[in-house]
Amino acid sequence: MKIGFFGGTFDPVHPGHIHAIVEAKISLGLDKVVCIPAKQSPLKKNAPTRDDHRLNMLELAIRDYGFMEIDDWEMTREGVSYTYDTAVHLQEEYPDDERYFLIGTDQYKSFEKWHRHEELLKLMDFVIMDRYSDEPISDDRFITINQPVIEISSTIIRDRIRDGEIVRHQLDPEVYQYVKENHLYEA
Template identity: 75%
Template sequence: MKIGLFGGTFDPVHPGHVHALVEAYIALGLDKIICIPAKQSPLKVDMPSSDHHRLKMLEYAVGNYDFIEIDTWEMSQKGVSYTYDTAVHLKTKYPNDTLYFLIGTDQYRSFEKWYRHDELLKMLSFVVMDRYSDSVVQDERFITISQPVLEISSTVIRQRIRNGTEVRHQLDPEVYQYIKENHLYEA
C-alpha cells in the first residue's frame, strides 16, 4: 500500500490542510493518508491548544474523506514530537507499505534542523507539496508535487479570533462552530 503521512499541530486545522492532502492523494496515487497531530512540535514555540480540541477539530475537518485517517500516537507520547520517533513507530506498524511523508516548502527549507534528518530520509519517502509559483526543491532525495495552494494560516486564524476579526471563510463550518462553542483562541 502507498500511504501518505501528514503531521502538524493542526491548531486549528483549516481547508488549506485538507486541500493539500487531497491534492497529494491524487498526485501520488495514494491508498490512504494518515494525519498525525503532534503533541508539541520541536520547531514551534507556542504551546498548542489541548489535544482534545485539536483532535476534535481534525475529526470534523477530515471526517468526510474515507481515505484520510488520524493516528494519535504522537499525542500519547510525552513531550516534544520528533518525526524520527513517529517514523520508527509507523515503519513497525506498516512494515510492507511505502510511506510518503508530506511536507510544505517551509518545512523543506528547515529540514536540516530536524532531529536525525539524514536517517529519516532513509526511512521514508519525503514529498514536498510545492506551490505552482514557488518551486524551491533542489535536492533529488525529495519527491516534488506541484499543486495550487490555499493561502490560509493557522497563526493568522488564531490572531484574528483573538482580535474579534471574521474568520468563518477560512474554516470548515463544523470547525468554526466548534471553535466558537469552546471559546478557543479568544484570550
C-alpha cells in the first residue's frame, strides 16, 4: 500500500490543507493519507489550540474523504513533536508499506533545522508539494510534485477571528460552525 503522511498543527484545518492532500494523492497514486496533528511543533513558538478542538475540527474537515484518516500519536506523547520520532513510529506501524511524508516548500526551506534531518531521509521518502508559483526545487534527496495551491493561512484565519473579521469563506462550513460554537481564536 502507498501511504502519504501529512503533519501539521491544523490550527485550524482549512481547505488549503485538504486541497494539498487530495492533489498529493492524485499525483503520487496514494491509497490513503494519514493526517498527523502535532502536539507542539519545535519550530513554532506559540502553543496551539487545545488538542481536542484541533482533532474535532480535523475530523469534521476530512469526514467526506474516505482515503483520509487521523493518527493522533503525536498528541498522546509528552513534549515537542519531532518528525524523526514520528517517522520511527510510522516505520514500526507500516513496515511493509511505501511511506511518503508530505511537506510544503516552506517546510523544505527549514528542513536543515529539523531534528535528525539526515536520518529522517533514510526512514521514508519525503515529498515536496511544490507550488506552481514557487521557484522550482531540485534536490535529489526529495520527490517533488507540482500542484496548484489554495493560498489560505491558519495564522491569518486566527488573526481575523481575533479581530472580528470575516473568515467563513476560508473554512469548511462545519469547521467554521465548530469554531464559532466553541469561541475559538476570539480575543
